[in-house]
Amino acid sequence: MNTDMQASPQTMFTETEISKQKRWTENVMRIFFLVMTSLMILPLLLIVGYLLYKALPVLSLEFLFTNPKDNMRAGGLWAPFLGTIYLVVVSLLVSAPIGVFAAVYLNEYARESWFTRITNLAVVNLAGVPSIVHALFGVGAFVLFAGLGESILAASLTLAIMTLPVIIASTTEALKAVPMSFREACWNLGATRWQTIRRIVIPNSISGILTGVILQVSRAAGETAPIMFTGAVFYKNIAEGNLFAYNITEQCMALSLHLFTISTQVPDVTEGVPYGTAVVLVGSVLLVNAAAIVLRVYLRTRKKW
Amino acid sequence: MNILRKKSATNLPFSETAIELFIRLCGISSIIFVFGIFFFVFREGAGFLFNGLDLGQFLTSVEWQPTSLNNKRYGAFALIVGTFSVTTLAMCIAVPFGLGAAIFVSEFCSSKLRETFKIVIELLAAIPSVVWGFIGLTLMNQLIIKVFNAPIGLTMLNGSIMLALMSVPIIVSIAEDALKAVPDSYREAAEALGATRWQVVYRVLLPAAKNGLLAAVLLGAARSIGETMAVLMATGHSVNIPSGPLSWIRTLTATIAAELGEVARGDEHYQVLFIIGILLFTITFAVNLIADLVIKGIRQES
Numbered sequence: 001m002n003t004d005m006q007a008s009p010q011t012m013f014t015e016t017e018i019s020k021q022k023r024w025t026e027n028v029m030r031i032f033f034l035v036m037t038s039l040m041i042l043p044l045l046l047i048v049g050y051l052l053y054k055a056l057p058v059l060s061l062e063f064l065f066t067n068p069k070d071n072m073r074a075g076g077l078w079a080p081f082l083g084t085i086y087l088v089v090v091s092l093l094v095s096a097p098i099g100v101f102a103a104v105y106l107n108e109y110a111r112e113s114w115f116t117r118i119t120n121l122a123v124v125n126l127a128g129v130p131s132i133v134h135a136l137f138g139v140g141a142f143v144l145f146a147g148l149g150e151s152i153l154a155a156s157l158t159l160a161i162m163t164l165p166v167i168i169a170s171t172t173e174a175l176k177a178v179p180m181s182f183r184e185a186c187w188n189l190g191a192t193r194w195q196t197i198r199r200i201v202i203p204n205s206i207s208g209i210l211t212g213v214i215l216q217v218s219r220a221a222g223e224t225a226p227i228m229f230t231g232a233v234f235y236k237n238i239a240e241g242n243l244f245a246y247n248i249t250e251q252c253m254a255l256s257l258h259l260f261t262i263s264t265q266v267p268d269v270t271e272g273v274p275y276g277t278a279v280v281l282v283g284s285v286l287l288v289n290a291a292a293i294v295l296r297v298y299l300r301t302r303k304k305w
Numbered sequence: 306m307n308i309l310r311k312k313s314a315t316n317l318p319f320s321e322t323a324i325e326l327f328i329r330l331c332g333i334s335s336i337i338f339v340f341g342i343f344f345f346v347f348r349e350g351a352g353f354l355f356n357g358l359d360l361g362q363f364l365t366s367v368e369w370q371p372t373s374l375n376n377k378r379y380g381a382f383a384l385i386v387g388t389f390s391v392t393t394l395a396m397c398i399a400v401p402f403g404l405g406a407a408i409f410v411s412e413f414c415s416s417k418l419r420e421t422f423k424i425v426i427e428l429l430a431a432i433p434s435v436v437w438g439f440i441g442l443t444l445m446n447q448l449i450i451k452v453f454n455a456p457i458g459l460t461m462l463n464g465s466i467m468l469a470l471m472s473v474p475i476i477v478s479i480a481e482d483a484l485k486a487v488p489d490s491y492r493e494a495a496e497a498l499g500a501t502r503w504q505v506v507y508r509v510l511l512p513a514a515k516n517g518l519l520a521a522v523l524l525g526a527a528r529s530i531g532e533t534m535a536v537l538m539a540t541g542h543s544v545n546i547p548s549g550p551l552s553w554i555r556t557l558t559a560t561i562a563a564e565l566g567e568v569a570r571g572d573e574h575y576q577v578l579f580i581i582g583i584l585l586f587t588i589t590f591a592v593n594l595i596a597d598l599v600i601k602g603i604r605q606e607s
Contacts, residue, residue, distance in 0.1 A: 022501045029503035030413050036405030040477075041425050043470055047432070047440055054443075098331050105332025109325075121597060122335040128524070128593035129342060129586060130531025131434075132558045135565070136582040140345035144570070161338050168335070192317060194324050222433025225533040225558075229565050256435045256534075263439050264538060278439050282432060289431045293424055 048282065055279040058272035064280065067240055068253075072262055074270045077280055079238050082245060083152075083252035087227060088220045090156035090248060091163065096213050098160075099167025106168070107175040108197055127165035131225040134162045138230035152248040155231025162226055163216045170215060174208025175201060207299045214292040218285045224256040232257045234265070255281045343586060350579030357573065358580065369544045369555075371564070371574040379577045381584075383544045387554035390547050391461050391536060392529040395468035400522055402469070403476030407521075410477065411484040412506055423478075430474035434534040437467045441539025455551050457541065462550040464540035468532055472525035479524055483517020484510055516599050523596040527589050533558040557581050 015023075066076035102123075110116040138158030148154040178201050186196040202209070232254040238245035246252045259281060263274045317325075354360075358379065366380025410422050441463045449458035487510050495505045511518070541553025542563065561578050568575040 025503060026501045029501075029506075030409075033405050033409035033413050036402055037409045037422060040402060040406055040429065040470075040473055041422075044425060044429050044432075047436075047444070050440075050444055051436075098334055101328045101331035102334055105328045109328060110332065119333060119336055121594070122339045124597055125590055125593050126335050126339055126342075128527050128531070128589050129339075130533065130558055130589055132533040132561045133342065133346060133531070133582050133586050133589075136346045136349070136561065136579055137342040139565070140349045140579070141341060144349075145345065161342075164335065164338070192321055194321050194328075218431055222431070222435070224433070224435040225562055228562065256433055259439055260435050260534065260538070263442055274439065275443075278436050282436050285431050285433060286428055289428055293427065 048286075051275055051279050051282060055272055055275035058270070058276040059279065063276055065240065067237065068235070068258070068262075072235060072258075072266050073268055074273060077255065077258070077277060078240050079236060079245075080253040080255045080258035080277075081280065082238070082243070083232065083236075084221055084255040086152050086246050086248065086252055087156050087159060087231070087254060088217055090152060091159035091220050092213065092217060094157060095160035095164050095167055095216060099164050099212070099216070100171050100209055102164070103168045103171035103175060104197060104201075107172055108193065108201065123165050123168050126161070127169075129162075131162065131223060134158055134226045135229050137161075138226060143230055149249075150229070150233070150251050151231050152246060152250065152252050153231070155227040155252075156248075158226045158230045159220045159223060162223065163219050166216045166219055167212045170212030171205075171209050174205035174212070177208060178204045207295060211292045211296050211299075214288055214295070218288040218292070221288070222256055222281065222285050224254075224260055227254055228257060234261050255284075343583075346579055346582045346586060350576045350583055352571075353573055353576035354580050354583075358577065363577075363580070367544070367546060369560075371577060377573070379573075381557070381560075381581060383546050384555055384557045384560055384581070385584075386546055387461075387540070387544075388530055388556040388558070391464045391468060391540060391554060391556060392526055394461060394465035394550060395472065395529045396522065396526055398465060399469035399473045399476055399525055403473045403521070403525065404480055404518060406473070407477045407480035407484060408506055408510075411481045412502060412510070426474045426477050429470070432471075434471065434532055435538075437471055437535040438538030441467045441535060445539065449551075453551060457553075459539060459541040459553060460551045461540055461547050461554045464536045464554070464556075465550070467535045467539050468529040471532060471535065472528045475528055476521045476525040479521035480514075480518050483514040483521065486517060487513045520596040520599045523592055523599070527592040527596070530592070531558060531585065531589050533562050537562050557585055561585075 063076045064081060065078050067078045068080070069075035106116065106119060106123075110119070135158065138154060142148050142154035142157050143150055146154075148157075182200050182204065183196055186200045187193075191199070231251055233251040234253075234257070236251060236253050255277065259274060259277045262269045262277065363379055363381050364385070365382050366378060367383040368378035368380040369383060370376060370378040406422070406426075410419050414422070442459070445463050445466060446458035449455055449460060449463055453462075491509050491513060492505055495509045496502075500508065536556045537559035540556065540559070542555050542559055543553050544555050545553055547554045561581055564574070565578050568578065
């Protein structure tokens with residue numbers, strides 16, 4: 001907004017009583033709203049700081065690469081960490097193509113009509129469905145109806161559907177940013193719609209699409225409720241250091257569920273372990289998000305049009 | 306190139322037709338999934354919903370005794386009250402801060418500061434709900450015990466603060482969009498008449514953007530209603546009609562999360578949990594629909 005209103009008036013005018021009062025209320029309001037906004041930043045710093053401080057005694061590389069032991073009262077995070085990676089990767093493989101193509105449909109194919117309106121409404125509502133209802137859906141559809149049982153596959157599919165709107169929303173935004181003239185130029189050369197999309201639209205919006213995919217990863221990694229009854233398990237012993245220790249038709253541990261378990265269900269957990277788990281979970285999620293932000297900022301600086 | 310091919314779309318090569326079909330299928334997938342969610346949740350709960358469950362008792366009784374041996378009761382009233390009271394309190398905390406921050410970010414701050422704030426808000430939104438629950442369980446629990454001298458800090462207030470922090474990012478981003486959608490000519494006209502920035506906000510922008518702000522609050526509330534892990538861990542999780550912010554409560558979402566693992570499939574109790582799921586789905590669907598209509602309303606006006 002314009003800041004010239006603050007330009008000091010003394011050089012030209014003598015300040016009247018009214019303009020003095022106006023300047024004063026203006027400053028008070030500005031500070032008031034600044035404080036309101038800062039009060040939201042404070043919790044973020046406070047929480048991350050508090051978790052880090054409490055987790056310091058246990059944090060080490062070994063913590064990440066050893067299994068929980070002693071009935072989850074001590075030990076590291078290998079099994080839950082690997083489980084979360086499995087869930088995220090499998091859900092990404094499902095939701096990324098569907099989400100990207102759904103956005104392509106909404107932005108490149110669909111015309112303005114009542115049907116498009118309903119599709120958009122469905123995306124909004126899909127994003128608004130509570131996570132625990134997604135869990136019930138996962139149980140009803142994948143675990144029982146499709147007969148997948150409680151498995152990584154069932155949990156990942158549930159996560160994939162839940163995180164679909166994230167990808168659709170950011171891909172739509174990325175596609176919209178590609179100027180119409182690019183498409184028109186391509187059509188005029190005789191290219192079909194799909195050729196235009198594949199050669200022009202998607203290459204020009206790929207970084208925006210990637211941002212959406214990254215955000216999907218962060219969202220899927222943090223969710224607890226949808227995987228609780230569809231594939232994540234309280235405890236499972238797997239080989240340390242083996243990246244292929246899980247089978248996708250079996251259950252796995254997950255970081256988020258592990259944090260819930262050791263902070264509410266297991267008595268006498270070693271002091272720093274739940275904090276360490278929380279730090280690893282928040283740390284990975286924030287790191288992934290930071291990557292998306294960096295990508296977006298970088299993009300903006302080198303935009304070609 | 307073949308001229309005929311340009312004339313009709315049916316002469317496209319097979320791969321092109323196939324990929325178009327696939328894209329169209331993906332396009333309508335959201336509709337399929339929304340219906341699928343309703344269908345499969347309904348399917349598991351339908352048997353008991355139409356045959357056996359006393360719906361009046363379900364909606365009005367406070368007796369939630371699904372595991373009692375000879376006196377099973379499925380009264381979800383306390384759970385419904387729990388969900389709405391914790392959400393209301395959360396909104397009382399989140400709305401002033403959320404709208405205040407949105408006003409600051411869109412009207413009072415430089416563009417560099419705005420980018421920074423937006424990044425922080427985005428990071429705040431990314432913190433998983435189970436971590437909020439854990440913070441409620443540890444930090445906020447001790448804080449409430451100390452500040453209010455309460456015997457236990459896992460209360461409605463605790464859950465509300467966590468929900469407020471979780472829904473503030475949604476409120477800020479949607480409210481900011483709504484404020485940005487007000488044409489600059491409104492601001493210029495008001496400033497030309499000698500209004501201060503605050504007067505512009507209070508007299509011009511807030512009335513002009515009220516629909517968008519309402520939608521922001523509604524979507525924030527929908528998020529709070531659907532939140533599971535944070536309220537499960539932070540509110541004390543016991544069936545109770547709350548008498549104040551320091552009493553413990555239990556919500557619809559938390560009940561499903563806590564009990565679904567312990568019931569046998571097809572059991573009455575199991576089906577009741579799915580009926581709660583239908584109730585939740587309906588509530589959030591309605592709130593989202595209203596918010597969407599409110600937003601569409603402004604778009605048509607401007």
